[in-house]
Amino acid sequence: MTLLCKLENIPDGNAVGMVAEVAGKKRNIFVVRRGQRVSAYLNWCPHNQVLIDQIPGQFFNHDKTYLQCSKHGALFRIDDGFCVKGPCEGEYLKALDSYILGENILIKD
Ligand code: FES
Numbered sequence: 001m002t003l004l005c006k007l008e009n010i011p012d013g014n015a016v017g018m019v020a021e022v023a024g025k026k027r028n029i030f031v032v033r034r035g036q037r038v039s040a041y042l043n044w045c046p047h048n049q050v051l052i053d054q055i056p057g058q059f060f061n062h063d064k065t066y067l068q069c070s071k072h073g074a075l076f077r078i079d080d081g082f083c084v085k086g087p088c089e090g091e092y093l094k095a096l097d098s099y100i101l102g103e104n105i106l107i108k109d
Contacts, residue, residue, distance in 0.1 A: 004031060004040070004098070004105045015059040015067070017043055017051075022096065023109065029096060030059055031105060032067070032078055038105050040098035041081050045069040047088035067093070 002021055010016045010033040017030040028043035028051060043051050047069065053059050054070040061068040066075040066084065074086025081093030097108040 001106045001108050004029075004107060006103050007033065007036075007038075007100055007105055008103065010038070010105070013064065017053055017057060017059070020107065022107070031098065032059070033105075034078070036100060038098050038100060039079060039081075040096040040105075040107055041067075042094040042096065044094065045071060045074065045088065046083065046091040046093065047072060047074055047086065052093075 004020055010031055012033055015030050015032040019026050020029050029040055030043045031038055031040045045052050050071055052069045058070055059067055067078055068075050072087050074083050074088050076083050076093050081095050083089050083091050099106055
């Protein structure tokens with residue numbers, strides 16, 4: 001397992017990008033928090049293989065109902081990273097196996 005950060009480092013309803021070791025490699029990832037639930041994904045759009053937050057730190061659409069790639073606007077479900085609209089519709093963000101333990105957010109290797 002890999003420790004990402006403390007739960008309190010991600011304000012409720014927000015997402016934070018970071019670099020973490022995933023399967024032995026340093027990768028750009030981001031973590032979404034909603035209350036006591038977290039979801040973590042590789043920060044890598046399945047359309048053009050670029051960071052989702054081309055505008056640094058901006059991971060959501062305007063009303064925060066979906067994750068949004070800021071390059072061409074693809075929309076992804078927050079819970080599972082499924083692309084519901086955009087050039088990569090039907091594809092997924094790569095989800096990481098994230099969980100909360102005490103005050104910390106971790107991912108399983
Ligand atoms: S690079 Fe993400 S929608 Fe095109």
